[in-house]
Every structure is written in structure tokens, then in C-alpha cells.
Amino acid sequence: MTPSPLPYNRNWLLTAGINLCIVALLGCLLRYLFVGDVPGLDYRNVLHAHSHFAFGGWLMLVLITLLTAAFVPQERWRTRRYNRPFWTGQVACVGMLCSFPVQGYGAVSIAFSTLLIIASVWFAIIFIKDSRTTAYAFPLKWARWALIYMLLSSVAPFTLGPIMATGNSGTPLYYNAIYFYLHFQYNGWFTFAVLSLFFYTLERQQIQFNKAAASQAFRWLNIACIPAYLLSVLWTQPPAVVYVLAGIAAGMQVAGTVYLISSIAPGRAQLQHWLNGWGLVLWSIAGIAFISKVLLQLMSAWPLAAKWAYHYRSFIIGYLHLVLLGFITCFLLGYLIQHGMLRITGKVTRLLLVVFLAGLFANEAVLFAHGMVSLLGGYLAGVNILLLAAALLLFAGTLGIAGGIRGRRGFLPGNTS
Structure with a gap:
């Protein structure tokens, strides 16, 4: 079925797509550091560059692009009013990309991290003001x-400097500050933005959904978001009451997910009819990954599971990539295809998207297999080579994604040159 065109800023989207390629390339470098040596590079510093650039350079910028296209009038987002925070964010991300591998958390990298937060606050203020006239009130609420x-997640980076300056680097306080940032990025900012775009699509395409159930989904997921942070601190073996509160929050997330699934039941046939082949595949993967995310969080409220996650980091890394790649990125790629922003039609781009998905599945399979084997007291032979191979597949796939974005020049009336 022909995708539904949606005006957008092509330069913004292409920038985000190129950044995705850089994120994947850094992932290859991280995996290579387990099998080889690069003089002068510290694994942890490269990891900081990888994660910060993934969140800011890929996800933040692509979400800025899509949210403005969905909810802000063209005459506003096509002006300097939005170009300034977008390109300020890009400068900040490039600065972090260059400084983190050299110094880790230092004066320069922290300065660029702060600049990214300023850009995000800047965007949030003008977006909230300019989106008031949209006809899509329910998706806008998400x-x-x-x-x-x-904005709440951005509190954590400001605490890392004082924590490290007082000699608490590597302590539970240090890691819980990082988990605070990760939690509200993954389960707050990214998840709610994705669901906003999902319900925007349903309303824009006039696909039926149960508004009452969708409102309940919003309510339960929103109420659960803040206390669900407690799931991230269970590795410290806190008092029993914390486990109880974390379990309740995880249960509320499950309730919200059940309402979410039931809300789309009335229009499921319409949605499947509207989705083309790749859109259906990618959104199906995203849906499965989202449900898996919620169930894994529920499982993590069990003290023994929280202990496993702490001792076997493959589980944590697998979970983070499940959410970042399986849920969020696959949803966004499907969204881009369905709204005419990404073309996967040529043999090369189709092949590279298959390669990307193969890398995603391989990465998850190896990480969780390694975690299970380690849990049973064994060791998965060749795990680092397998993970490097998966990273190379992901990187090759992102090249096709960026190429598909470049191929849309002049296709939509909202393009900018």
C-alpha cells in the first residue's frame, strides 16, 4: 500500500540518519576492543561517547524532527525558531562524540552535555507553545x-560531576544516577514519544481505536513511570518495601500495556491494511519488543532476577538494546517508511534493511545466550567475535537506512534543501 506522505525537514532527518550510522560504527569499535587493541582508546570513554551520541545524535534529533512534523504548523518549524535548537543539539552531540573518547567525563565533555540539555529545554519550550493549535489533542498529551x-532525566548528568568530585565514582550512588538518566530516557521520553507518534498515526489515518482504553493506558503508564525507577536500584539490595513499591510500579506498567493492546483492537484490520510490508514487519518487531520490555521489568522486581541482572551484565546490555533497537528504532523506521520519509524500494536498501534486522536479532540472541550460559556457570565460546559480527551487520544496515532518507529529495512538499 502506498505510504501516506507527511511534510518534514529532510535535512534534519538526514542528519539524524547519518548520526545513526556513527552510533553503529562506535558500536563496532566497542566490540572490537574486546578482541583487539586500539592504542590510546579507553573502552569506558568510548562507551560514554556511544551512549550519549545514540541518545542525543540519533533519538533526540529524529524525535524532534517527527514531533514538529506531526504537531507544529509548517510555517513555524521551517524557520530559524526550530533550526536553532536542532543545530545547537547537533553541535553538542558532535562535541560529545569528539571529547568523550579523549577524556571521558571531563570539563569539555560535560560542557557539551550541558549544551545538549540547553538545546532540549529550548526545543521543549517552543514546541509546547507552538503545538497548542494542533487538532491531535490526545497524541499531543503523550x-x-x-x-x-x-527534562527530568537531564537532572542526573548534573549530579555526576559532584559525585565524582567527592570520590564516589563507581559507587552505588554513581550508578544509580546513571540509571536515573537511563530510566527516564527509555521509559519516559522515548516510550511516550513513540506512543505519541503511534496514536498520531491512528488519528491522522482515521484508524479506529478505543479512546477510553487508550486513556487508561496513558494513565497507568504515566503513574507508573516515576516509581518504576525503583526497579533500577534493586541491585543494591534495598529494604523490602522498595521491592514491593517497585513490583507495584511494574504491575501498573503491565496494566497500562494491557489497556494499550486492547485500545487498538477495534482498528487492527484497518492498521494492518494501511501498513505496507516493511511497515508491518518493523512495527510487529517493535510491538513484541515493547511487550518484552514490560515483562522483563516485571521479572526484575523479583529479588533473584535483580541479582542476576547485576552480576551478568549481558542481560542489562541485551535489555538496553532490546528497547533502543528492537522497540524504539524499529518503530521509528516503520514510521518513516509509512509516512513517506524513508524509501526501502531498491534491491540494495531492501538487502541492507534485512542485514540490519539480522544484526539486531543476532545481537540479542548472543547477549541473552551469553547471560544464560554464564548464569549456569559456563562460558559461551567466541562470544566477543559473535557480538562484533552482529555489530558489523547493524552498521551495514544503517548505511542503507541513511541512503533511503537521502533518496527522498523533492518527494514531499515539506522538504527543505
């Missing part, structure tokens, strides 16, 4: 809360 959680 988007605004996504921005609130984005």
Missing part, C-alpha cells in the same frame, strides 16, 4: 509528557 520526562 508528546508533552515525553518532553517532561526528557
Whole structure:
């Protein structure tokens, strides 16, 4: 079925697509550091560059592009009013990309991290003001809360400097500050932004959904978001009451997910008819990954599971990539295809998207297999080579994605040159 065109800023989207390629390339470098040596490079510093650039350079910028296209009038987002925070964010991300591998958390990298936070606050303020006239009130509610959680997550980076300066680097306080940032990025900002775009699509395409159930989904997921942070601190073996509260929050997330699934039941046939082949595949993967995310969080409320996650880091890394790649990125790629922003039609781009998905599945399979084997007291032979191979597949796939974005020049009336 022909995708539904949606005006967008092509330069913004292409920038985000190129950044995705850089994120994948850094992932290859991280995996290579387990099998080889690069003089002068510290694994942890490269990891900081990888994660910060993934969150800011890929996800933040692509979500800015899509949220403005969905909820802000063209005459506003095509002006310097939005170009300034977008390109300020890009400068900040490039600065972090260059400084983190050299110094880790230092004066320069922290300065660029702060600049990214300034850009995000800048965007949030003008977006909330300019989106008031949109006809899509329910999806906008998800988007605004996504921005609130984005701003809440930004509190954590400001605490890392004082924590490290007082000699607490590597302590539970240090790691819990990082988990605070990760939680409100993954489960707040990214998740609510994705669901905003999902319900925007349903309303824009006039696909039926149960508004009452969708409102309940919003309510339960929103109420659960803040206390669900407690799931991230269970590795410290806190008092029993913390386990109880974390379990309740995880249960509320499950309830919200059940309402979410039931809300789309009335229009499921319409949605499947509207989705083309790749859109259906990618959104199906995203849906499975989202449900898996919620169930894994529920499982993590069990003290023994929380202990496993702490001792076997393959589980944590697998979970983070499940959410970042399986849920969020696959949803966004499907969204881009369905709204005419990404073309996967030529043999090369189709092949590279298959390669990307193969890398995704291989990465998850190896990480969780390694975690299970380690849990049973064994060791998965060749695990680092397998993970490097998966990273190379992901990188090759992102080249096709960026190429598909470049191929849309002049296709839509909202393109900018």
C-alpha cells in the first residue's frame, strides 16, 4: 500500500540518519576492543561517547524532527525558531562524540552535555507553545509528557560531576544516577514519544481505536513511570518495601500495556491494511519488543532476577538494546517508511534493511545466550567475535537506512534543501 506522505525537514532527518550510522560504527569499535587493541582508546570513554551520541545524535534529533512534523504548523518549524535548537543539539552531540573518547567525563565533555540539555529545554519550550493549535489533542498529551520526562532525566548528568568530585565514582550512588538518566530516557521520553507518534498515526489515518482504553493506558503508564525507577536500584539490595513499591510500579506498567493492546483492537484490520510490508514487519518487531520490555521489568522486581541482572551484565546490555533497537528504532523506521520519509524500494536498501534486522536479532540472541550460559556457570565460546559480527551487520544496515532518507529529495512538499 502506498505510504501516506507527511511534510518534514529532510535535512534534519538526514542528519539524524547519518548520526545513526556513527552510533553503529562506535558500536563496532566497542566490540572490537574486546578482541583487539586500539592504542590510546579507553573502552569506558568510548562507551560514554556511544551512549550519549545514540541518545542525543540519533533519538533526540529524529524525535524532534517527527514531533514538529506531526504537531507544529509548517510555517513555524521551517524557520530559524526550530533550526536553532536542532543545530545547537547537533553541535553538542558532535562535541560529545569528539571529547568523550579523549577524556571521558571531563570539563569539555560535560560542557557539551550541558549544551545538549540547553538545546532540549529550548526545543521543549517552543514546541509546547507552538503545538497548542494542533487538532491531535490526545497524541499531543503523550508528546508533552515525553518532553517532561526528557527534562527530568537531564537532572542526573548534573549530579555526576559532584559525585565524582567527592570520590564516589563507581559507587552505588554513581550508578544509580546513571540509571536515573537511563530510566527516564527509555521509559519516559522515548516510550511516550513513540506512543505519541503511534496514536498520531491512528488519528491522522482515521484508524479506529478505543479512546477510553487508550486513556487508561496513558494513565497507568504515566503513574507508573516515576516509581518504576525503583526497579533500577534493586541491585543494591534495598529494604523490602522498595521491592514491593517497585513490583507495584511494574504491575501498573503491565496494566497500562494491557489497556494499550486492547485500545487498538477495534482498528487492527484497518492498521494492518494501511501498513505496507516493511511497515508491518518493523512495527510487529517493535510491538513484541515493547511487550518484552514490560515483562522483563516485571521479572526484575523479583529479588533473584535483580541479582542476576547485576552480576551478568549481558542481560542489562541485551535489555538496553532490546528497547533502543528492537522497540524504539524499529518503530521509528516503520514510521518513516509509512509516512513517506524513508524509501526501502531498491534491491540494495531492501538487502541492507534485512542485514540490519539480522544484526539486531543476532545481537540479542548472543547477549541473552551469553547471560544464560554464564548464569549456569559456563562460558559461551567466541562470544566477543559473535557480538562484533552482529555489530558489523547493524552498521551495514544503517548505511542503507541513511541512503533511503537521502533518496527522498523533492518527494514531499515539506522538504527543505
